[in-house]
Amino acid sequence: MARPRPLPPYDLFYWPSIQGRGEFPRLLLEEAQAPYVDVARQPGGMPRMLKLLKEARRGPRPFAPPFLGSGNVLIVQAANILLYLAPRHGLIGREERARIAAHQLQLTVTDLVAEVHDVHHPIAGSLYYEDQKPEAKRKAASFVKERIPKFLEYFEAVLTDNGGKRMVGRSFSYVDLSMFQVVAGLDYAFPRAMKRLARKTKGLRALHDAVASRKRIAAYLTSPRRLPFNEDGIFRAYPELDG
Amino acid sequence: MARPRPLPPYDLFYWPSIQGRGEFPRLLLEEAQAPYVDVARQPGGMPRMLKLLKEARRGPRPFAPPFLGSGNVLIVQAANILLYLAPRHGLIGREERARIAAHQLQLTVTDLVAEVHDVHHPIAGSLYYEDQKPEAKRKAASFVKERIPKFLEYFEAVLTDNGGKRMVGRSFSYVDLSMFQVVAGLDYAFPRAMKRLARKTKGLRALHDAVASRKRIAAYLTSPRRLPFNEDGIFRAYPELDG
Numbered sequence: 001m002a003r004p005r006p007l008p009p010y011d012l013f014y015w016p017s018i019q020g021r022g023e024f025p026r027l028l029l030e031e032a033q034a035p036y037v038d039v040a041r042q043p044g045g046m047p048r049m050l051k052l053l054k055e056a057r058r059g060p061r062p063f064a065p066p067f068l069g070s071g072n073v074l075i076v077q078a079a080n081i082l083l084y085l086a087p088r089h090g091l092i093g094r095e096e097r098a099r100i101a102a103h104q105l106q107l108t109v110t111d112l113v114a115e116v117h118d119v120h121h122p123i124a125g126s127l128y129y130e131d132q133k134p135e136a137k138r139k140a141a142s143f144v145k146e147r148i149p150k151f152l153e154y155f156e157a158v159l160t161d162n163g164g165k166r167m168v169g170r171s172f173s174y175v176d177l178s179m180f181q182v183v184a185g186l187d188y189a190f191p192r193a194m195k196r197l198a199r200k201t202k203g204l205r206a207l208h209d210a211v212a213s214r215k216r217i218a219a220y221l222t223s224p225r226r227l228p229f230n231e232d233g234i235f236r237a238y239p240e241l242d243g
Numbered sequence: 244m245a246r247p248r249p250l251p252p253y254d255l256f257y258w259p260s261i262q263g264r265g266e267f268p269r270l271l272l273e274e275a276q277a278p279y280v281d282v283a284r285q286p287g288g289m290p291r292m293l294k295l296l297k298e299a300r301r302g303p304r305p306f307a308p309p310f311l312g313s314g315n316v317l318i319v320q321a322a323n324i325l326l327y328l329a330p331r332h333g334l335i336g337r338e339e340r341a342r343i344a345a346h347q348l349q350l351t352v353t354d355l356v357a358e359v360h361d362v363h364h365p366i367a368g369s370l371y372y373e374d375q376k377p378e379a380k381r382k383a384a385s386f387v388k389e390r391i392p393k394f395l396e397y398f399e400a401v402l403t404d405n406g407g408k409r410m411v412g413r414s415f416s417y418v419d420l421s422m423f424q425v426v427a428g429l430d431y432a433f434p435r436a437m438k439r440l441a442r443k444t445k446g447l448r449a450l451h452d453a454v455a456s457r458k459r460i461a462a463y464l465t466s467p468r469r470l471p472f473n474e475d476g477i478f479r480a481y482p483e484l485d486g
Contacts, residue, residue: 056401056404056405059340059343059344059347060344060347060348060401060404060405060410060411061397061400061401061404062347063351063354063394063397073340073343075343075347076347077346077347077350077351079350080343080346080347080350083343083346084339084343096327097302097316100302100316100318100323100326100327101302101303103320103323103326104302104303104305104318104319104320104323105303107320107322107323107353108306108320110350110353111306111357114354114357118361118365122361122365122366122378122382123365123378123381123382123385124382124385124386124389126385126389127385135365135366135378135381138366138378139365139366139367142366142367142369142370143367146367146369151306154304154306157304158299158303158304161299161303161304162299162303167303168303
């Protein structure tokens, strides 16, 4: 009879040079102190990741990174990875109701992240930003004026509805981590817009600061594992797009 | 002691004049023959829906429709609703692995649907299509040439990987319903592009046809409950955007 083997660490697969959508699972793994390998950042990792895009051995083949290998399952899509990991690591309650509520908010983060990306790529992801600058500028104007306020005032209202300290439930959850990342990313990409919104997003700011100062997150943020924001990622500092 | 009350029917909340994102839960409810009320299409339903956008009594307030009332829980975001409903109605297995795999594919459908919307609204959702036609035309060119093939060839590969009949697992699931809707919507909005892709998407076409001829779905599609596609929805027939 085979002896039970210890569970291997998680394999996180994501593009090695940007935070992007991989940062949401990464923050959870760091807060949970879960052992994981950031595969594409290891020697030989990129080909391993690209190969998995054509394989269906551990679930349907992925459309795109991020995905997470956990034993014999591959979990694909950032929000799906969080849904899977969070109850295993105490970053959401195990009751269905809590998981559904958290996932609702994470899917709204997903929507926002897609919109942020499209601000600098309104015409096509396959074109350079430089090839769609006039359109990006026009899109950014409405994004800064309408969409950032709509999303952040919504998240602020959710936080306030829930008592002002946590996005969902009474305990710290992965949604709080995701909200930190949203605020950090928007700070980087749209500092002027964020400054104008400061008065209406005091709760989110306090949450951002509280997450940043959590012991494990603070250690992570100053480690080489945290990639800096940059202009290949989703949140990009293009001053001409910042209102 | 209170007597147990029978579960009320589900309340589905979505904009009353378009299929949009509400169509994915609607197809599941129809296939499951689950009793539901399409609330915003009833007299007085719209104000009821709009009021819920400001309430946090049954979970975090929604960012936008669709959402589903089920007893004392409100489930928000189309993919989240499907995640909740499908195992209850035999439209996905109850094992975590099956639910994760199906959700992966549904989240990829969600991504595609967002891109389809943005083809006719590349600059801002708050502007009319008529106010962003040149940008839409430019975006449509890359969408038709790159994105539709990328998504559909991906879904075709997933279907093929899985034996060619079902998107996930061995039994019919809600992902098959969603794939029907994707093909139907793209047929409506991009008939020329879809014709060009016919040879590479034979499995998806067969799946689409098989879903359309399922007894309950066929009855639904010819009922007044199925709204026609139209140019207020996500899939819009603008010939100038069809390559």
